[in-house]
Structure formats: C-alpha cells, structure tokens
Amino acid sequence: MGNIVGAFGMSHVMFDPEGVEQQAERVLQGLLALREELRVLSPDLLVLAGGDHFNNFNLALQVPFAIGLSHTFKTLGDGGVPISEFAGNRAFADGFSRFAACANFDLARAEEIVVDHGMAFPKLVLDPRHAIPTVPLYVNTAMPLPPAPRRCFTLGETLRRYVREERPEDERVVVVGLGGLSHWLRVAEEGLIAEDFDRAFLGLMTTGRAAEFATTHSADDVIAASGNGGVEALSWLVAVGAAGDRGGKVLFYEPIPAWITGMAAASFYCQQVGG
C-alpha cells in the first residue's frame, strides 16, 4: 500500500510586484517554504488538483472532473510560466480513474492535456526541475455548474483510499489543491477581496473542519461569498480530503488588491499508514 505523505493548498498565480513589493515578497517566501516542505517529504508522485482556464475544456463540452493520463505533459506557456515538459504517471492515473468509477466518480480521461498556468505555475514552484512525476486532476471551477464542495472533498477521500488500497508498497504521494482564494473576474464586483471569508476558510481547512465546510456549503454559496474566481478553492477540498481532514497550518495569507485576489498557501497534516 502507498501513502499520502503530504497535502497542500496554494494559489496558482503571481503577478508583477510593482507597488506591492513587500506583500509579493512574503508570497514568494511562503511559496518557497512550501517547496522546502515538499522536498523534505521526498514524494514519488504529485497529484495536482485544480482548474483549467478554457485551454483544454470549454463550453462545448463541460467536464466536472477529469484526469490526465499521459506519460508526459507540456505546459502552455501562459501566465508567465516558461514552456516545459514533465512526466506524468499513466498507471497511477488510469488506475485511479478505474478505482474512482467504482466509488461513484466518473472521471473524464484526458490524453491530450496541455497544462496551463493553473497547474504549470504550481509545478514550477513545487518541482522546478520536474523531478517528480505529476498527475493533473481537473476540477471544473471555471465553467457553469462546478461540482459540489462535498463531492470535491469525497473525491479526495477516494484518492486516499486508492493510494492505500491499490498502489505499490511505500509509494509516497503528495496532493496539492490549487487556486483561489477570493476574487471576482470581469463582473461588477471585480477588485473585491473577501478577506473574512478567506480567513474563515483557511481556519476550517487547518482545524479539521473541512468536511463541515464541504457539507454545509454549495458551490453557489462559495461563489457568492468569494467570487467567480474564489470558487477555485474547491480544489483545496480535494487535497484536504486526501489528507484525512486532520488539520494543518497556514503558510501565508496576503490579500492583495492590486492583484485583485487573496493569496494563500497551507499545509495539511496527513496520517500515514502505520504512523
């Protein structure tokens, strides 16, 4: 059996520091601290749970959850992230889609993903040398009808069971939920940051109350409270569900009006088998 040895949540962008130099530096330092935590965990595999920005999926066919099956992935080169290529893990991704299908999750299986900034930036932060095979797990938070928070959390729990029950002995897996926190894009509220909501969300995620959040909020609730971009935080629930909702610690939170978003990262405690 394998182990989920680490889980994190993190914003998936940064912007130019001009005018917000100190906050930008704190964000960068927080992300580099996250990189160091990951390095210590020495994972064999990363699962990045996050969204696509109309680069692989669009309104023509709207997919709630999808998994990238490929042996290798290229990055799109958007969001300022250099184009690069990294290894996937077909056996893991194929196996999870089959395991999930027996656990009430029908994941769309994607063979031709080109990873956009939503995962390419976190990959650059977490694993800049592309040394760790990485499986993209897509959560629709861009198109209408995102999955319910409860479903995202349960998908994470299902991922944990898969790693424990199906994966090779001592395989070390880290799951990272990507996006958010609050922001509104191209709507009248653009520029608002729901700092109270962000801090409450981080509090629940890091005190073992993610399941409580997931079962008492709809996706529409999250959008109303934290914006049409803030709903990206649903992906964090996948990571917390995979970790077992055992609490954690906030690595940083910076509401940055110039970037029209609340920036954050958190580390979630995991209970390893036999640990």
Next chain:
Amino acid sequence: MGGYHIHRMIQDLLRDSAAAAQFAVDPADTFARYGVTSEEAGLLESLSIEGMSALQVHPNLQMKYLRLRSLPGAAGKPKRGPLDAYLSRLIED
C-alpha cells in the same frame, strides 16, 4: 441578444491562430460569419465589463476576447510578464 454563438466564436478563434490574426485586424467578417448583430458587436467592442456582461459573455471568455482584440505589434514599451520579477528565484538549474 447574446448567446452561445458569441461563445462559439471566441472559442473557435482561440483554436485558430490564422483566424485570430485576421480578427485582431478586422473583426467584421468574423462577426458576420457567426451571426453577431451590430448591437452585439458594439457591446463586445466596448471591451467593458458592463457591455460584455450584458451579452452574458462568460468572464473567462471576456478576458480571452480582450486578448484577441489586442493588436500585435502595438506601440509602447514591452510589458513585463507577470512572473518576470520572480523567475530567477523560482527556476533551479
């Protein structure tokens, strides 16, 4: 007013660089091909949140539309990329 035809136009342009280049210079033919009315075109070309929201253009596709309408080779100093200030500290050789 508004509808999926506008979304389809933007999504198609994102997948066709030649059509996107033509659209950046002169969108009229593309508007006609997708049945975009002059009133709809006016709201799109306002590039405003209010105008595009009136057409119920998806927020992400609004941003992509703005990019499609930015002319290549526009004057002015090259804009710094969003990560340029950090890349040397993020990339490891």
